[in-house]
Amino acid sequence: MPRNPSNLHDRDYRAEARRFATLPHPIIDVHAHVNGARAAVLLREAMDLYGVRDIWSMTALEQAPAVREALGDRLRLIAMPDFASKDRRHAHGQGFLERIEGYHRAGARICKFWAAPRITDFAIELGDPALFRLDAPARLEAMQLAERLGMSFMTHVADPDTWFATRYADAARYGTKRDHYLPLERLLDRFHLPWIAAHMGGWPEDLGFLSGLLDRHPNLHLDSSATKWMVRELSRHDRDALVDFLRRFRGRILFGSDIVTTDDHLVQAEGKTEMAAKASAPEDAFDLYASRYWALRTLWETDHDGPSPIADPDLAMVHPDRHGTMDAPPLRGKRLPADLLRDLYFDAASALSARIDARASKA
Numbered sequence: 001m002p003r004n005p006s007n008l009h010d011r012d013y014r015a016e017a018r019r020f021a022t023l024p025h026p027i028i029d030v031h032a033h034v035n036g037a038r039a040a041v042l043l044r045e046a047m048d049l050y051g052v053r054d055i056w057s058m059t060a061l062e063q064a065p066a067v068r069e070a071l072g073d074r075l076r077l078i079a080m081p082d083f084a085s086k087d088r089r090h091a092h093g094q095g096f097l098e099r100i101e102g103y104h105r106a107g108a109r110i111c112k113f114w115a116a117p118r119i120t121d122f123a124i125e126l127g128d129p130a131l132f133r134l135d136a137p138a139r140l141e142a143m144q145l146a147e148r149l150g151m152s153f154m155t156h157v158a159d160p161d162t163w164f165a166t167r168y169a170d171a172a173r174y175g176t177k178r179d180h181y182l183p184l185e186r187l188l189d190r191f192h193l194p195w196i197a198a199h200m201g202g203w204p205e206d207l208g209f210l211s212g213l214l215d216r217h218p219n220l221h222l223d224s225s226a227t228k229w230m231v232r233e234l235s236r237h238d239r240d241a242l243v244d245f246l247r248r249f250r251g252r253i254l255f256g257s258d259i260v261t262t263d264d265h266l267v268q269a270e271g272k273t274e275m276a277a278k279a280s281a282p283e284d285a286f287d288l289y290a291s292r293y294w295a296l297r298t299l300w301e302t303d304h305d306g307p308s309p310i311a312d313p314d315l316a317m318v319h320p321d322r323h324g325t326m327d328a329p330p331l332r333g334k335r336l337p338a339d340l341l342r343d344l345y346f347d348a349a350s351a352l353s354a355r356i357d358a359r360a361s362k363a
């Protein structure tokens with residue numbers, strides 16, 4: 001029986017949850033992808049155990065009622081294109097406009113503009129490499145619509161350094177990592193509304209770069225989601241450097257997990273997608289979800305210094321000679337001071353939430 005890549009040390013994530021401090025405030029997870037009525041119930045259990053009260057989620061529009069059923073007011077919806085559609089030109093173009101309106105009717109007040117480098121592959125397949133650049137005409141049309149509806153923006157720009165060293169090594173095709181920030185910076189100036197750049201703005205490896213970005217754009221916030229990536233790269237930073245960064249930009253760095261749930265995680269099936277194949281039974285799905293909160297709370301709150309319980313295939317991608325796909329990087333806890341933890345977990349997101357709703361109510 002192969003080990004569970006989300007639970008390399010056979011932890012009981014239910015029992016482990018009780019070992020964390022009882023916080024004087026809830027946690028808001030501002031970045032997740034919750035789908036599936038049954039999976040959402042499993043996630044809810046992990047949220048309850050790990051102190052996560054609210055979750056902001058890029059849920060497929062069709063699944064929003066089922067997920068709302070499980071999570072109620074704890075769910076804040078984030079609009080996104082129909083990633084399941086085979087017709088990508090439509091789904092990321094005209095179709096997205098229709099969906100933004102649909103999400104808005106369903107209560108979404110944040111719209112996500114996904115611009116990870118691999119969107120270039122979609123664009124090249126359609127014969128126009130620039131089709132889905134963050135500042136391409138179709139994107140601007142969607143941004144203008146979302147702005148008119150009073151929505152705030154989330155974006156995903158760039159990807160881990162490990163990916164630029166490997167799958168995006170062809171800079172003629174994908175651009176350099178820094179190239180991806182040029183359209184973002186122009187748009188941050190053009191759309192004067194709250195933005196959240198996911199995954200520490202795509203560059204947790206470089207706090208100096210992020211400091212410049214945040215200094216230049218006061219409307220920018222970062223979420224700290226993508227558990228494997230954050231554990232791997234934030235662990236490498238000196239604690240004082242990370243604490244200084246969070247203190248300097250307090251109120252603008254938000255807690256997130258990037259947990260992805262689907263009912264496909266609960267069953268065995270042939271021909272699953274990579275994401276669906278990450279679990280095939282309820283217990284494995286629970287570990288997949290709970291492990292993210294375990295690892296992130298361990299990173300932010302403790303001085304744990306040992307291997308992460310979550311396998312990180314990026315290690316083998318960069319160094320196939322040294323690593324296997326079930327290896328995990330060191331997880332070095334940063335034991336944040338209580339005031340910064342409160343900002344990261346709760347205050348920053350609740351203040352931003354109030355601003356987002358106030359903007360939306362004026363639209």
Ligand SMILES: [Zn+2]
Pocket residue numbers: 031032033198258
């Ligand atoms: Zn995500």
